[in-house]
Amino acid sequence: MQTSSTNIYERLCNKSIHEISLLLNIPRSTVSGIITKLKQLGTTATQPPRGRPRKMTERGQHMLKRTLRRSRQLSAESIAKDLQTLCCLQISTVHRELHGMGFHGQAAASKPYITKCNAKRQM
Template identity: 65%
Template sequence: MQTASTNNCERMGHSQELSEFKRGTVIGFHLCNKSIREISLLLNIPRSTVSGFITKWKQLGTTETQPRSGRPRKMTEWGQRRMKCAVRSSCQLSAKSIAEELQTLHGLQISTTTVRKELHGMGFHGRAAASKPYITKCNAKRRMQWCKAPHH
């Protein structure tokens, strides 16, 4: 049995989801009159998670995960791989040309803004050179003279 000083972050990450077996085990221990603290220590999961599962089980009568709200992603993993290949083959492509390429070659209907968002998520960022001031011939001559002159 583990001690109560174990850090919750070490035990279970924020994005992990418990298996159906572990969720059933939590309910089984609850039905055997084990406390939330005891269940937490035995299964090595946070007390808040145990409490949440028991509450959901009492309200819904099931331990299955409920569907999450939110819009599904437009790009699949396959589409992301295609886009990454297109960008790596030619780094100078615009988002519009990448979107057109994905539409013609792979049949993906995707907008340029979605392409930009996905590329940013992958770590690709468009960078433009800084604008340089217009240098006249007179200014160029002065600069050259300044460079040649001894500096104090």
């Protein structure tokens, strides 16, 4: 059984890379890469992802967001302890996960205490 990419390669093998790229309207470097991959591996299928799988699941990320939204002033260490007790996740990279989700440690804006009297003076 042959894949569609090998069929295309067999049909277009007598044409140059430049001609194939013009026919398919894709860059020459892409065509060259596909042909090289076909020759070396025999297929254009992608290889499995490399590296260590993520420890934090989507459920764990949801729990992390909920914990953070409940109390914004918790430290990363206390959040890690909460996650460990709530959903049995022992994660040391809470800070990295929070950055990945878009939460960054920022100091609260200082707001002056405005009384009714001060508000009248400012007007």
